[in-house]
Amino acid sequence: MKRILVINPGSTSTKLAVYEDLEPVWKQSVFHPAKELARFHHINEQYEYRRTYVFEALQKAGIPMAFDAIIARGGILKPTQGGVYRIDERMKHDLWHAPMEHASNLAALLADEFAKDMGCPAFIADPVVTDELRDVARLSGIPELPRLSIFHALNSRAVSRRYAASVNKRYEDLNLIVAHLGGGISVSAHQHGKVVDVNNALNGEGPFSPERAGTVPARQLVDLCFSGKYTQAEIRKLLNGRGGLVAYLGTTDVQTIVRWAHAGNAKHKLVLEAMVYTVAKQIGAMHVALHSQTDAIILTGGIANNAYVISLLREWIEGLARIVVIPGEDEMGALAMNALGVLNGELPLQEYL
Known part of the structure; x- marks a missing residue:
């Protein structure tokens, strides 16, 4: 021992x-x-x-x-x-x-x-x-702005190994998509033990989340930066800290937003569904990154405990691959x-x- x-x-x-x-x-x-x-x-x-x-x-x-x-x-x-x-x-x-x-x-x-x-x-x-990005995944379209790999690597790989063991296979023999749903959201493509593509979950890429903006319209962001309304620090905070759900609804508490949505609040329902939609699109992109040969999609992180959010996400991604829910982050x-x-x-x- x-x-x-x-x-x-x-x-x-x-x-x-x-x-x-x-x-x-x-x-x-x-x-x-x-x-x-x-x-x-x-x-x-x-x-x-x-x-x-x-x-x-x-x-x-x-x-x-x-x-x-x-x-x-x-x-x-x-x-x-x-x-x-x-x-x-x-x-x-x-x-x-x-x-x-x-x-x-x-x-x-x-x-x-x-x-x-x-x-x-x-x-x-x-x-x-x-x-562990593929070379083709690093190019963004602007040479000075290479794509970066920053994501929930520890939990994403841990739940991947956990899933592999549950089906009596090696992690290195599987193609998996892991969607970590938390204050930040990362969706990673695991091809035979390597994370070959993933959105930068910290600095503004991919789905929006409870407190992060994700991918935003580039030209409009440039205009906002030079509008005089915000300092550089404030723009960065819009991308990470004050973006996503909190920007629209004033809270990062998904449970509270779900309650408002169930109570018939149209704005809360729309914003929550929009966040889920961006997650689903990123899962679709990672499915393509795995040449559409995905063995399983793993949904993890704190938000994966919310059955309503998971049900919304299932509606978009059902049929791509087996869906496995491993909530939380240990x-x-x-x-x-x-x-x-x-x-x-x-x-x-x-x-x-």
């Missing part, structure tokens, strides 16, 4: 878990009040604060400081193939100097320090910048699964280059 520590810092929280093989034996999640975080001007300055929290949480819980491996959420690294990576000095350098600030950048740094103290290996797995379990796979020799351990 392997003991695995999982470390997953978010923008306002830190999640910890200890697994024995795939069985969680301890979990803890703490919310960091905005007042506490306000004293830090940059994410990197939170390192000692987060390290102290992890150490004290383990001590208070009486967790023996002995693990077979520590695995952390992947941060904003350079584009890289998916899989499990050993945390090394090159990776740590890139995380300290990441082009985008995010709490996930601290995860591998914390894992490496604790692993060195405990004499065990430290890993990350399937960071959001996982990039990042901690997915990380533990990847670490165990390496420890048992079932998954290769890769080096960050």
Whole structure:
């Protein structure tokens, strides 16, 4: 039996878990009040604060400081193939100097320090910048604007492996479409173990979502940028943070929107159906990216818990391939699964280059 520590810092929280093989034996999640975080001007300055929290949480819980491996959420690294990576000095350098600030950048740094103290290996797995795009998928039509691969790689690959196991097949032998339905929405085409195409779920591409605009009319966006109505920061916020459902309806709460739609509110119904429609179109595009040879379409993420949304989506995509619903997002379990796979020799351990 392997003991695995999982470390997953978010923008306002830190999640910890200890697994024995795939069985969680301890979990803890703490919310960091905005007042506490306000004293830090940059994410990197939170390192000692987060390290102290992890150490004290383990001590208070009486967790023996002995693990077979520590695995952390992947941060904003350079584009890289998916899989499990050993945390090394090159990776740590890139995380300290990441082009985008995010709490996930601290995860591998914390894992490496604790692993060195405990004499065990430290890993990350399937960071959001996982990039396995086909060459033809990278061209956007403007050479200065290549398409980028930023998506829910960890959960998308984890549910793919989970589905493959349920049908007694290898993930690497299947063609799958995974629609991760959350605050951001990514739809990825998995061809024999590689994500050959996916929408950039962070910076404005693909379906609109509860808080992101997705693909928008390019000429109209340019005109809006130069209209004088918005600053550059405000335009970026329209694309990620204040776009999608919240822009139309003032809320990102899909459950509330569904209740309004059921109550007969025409605007809520229309906007919700429009979001689902954009997801369905992206699934159709990924079906083409798999040469229309899709074994299954997996619907996952938090919104996949909503039966009404799933029923709307089914109306558009029924007939393309088998539809499988695996709701939620178990990042901690997915990380533990990847670490165990390496420890048992079932998954290769890769080096960050």
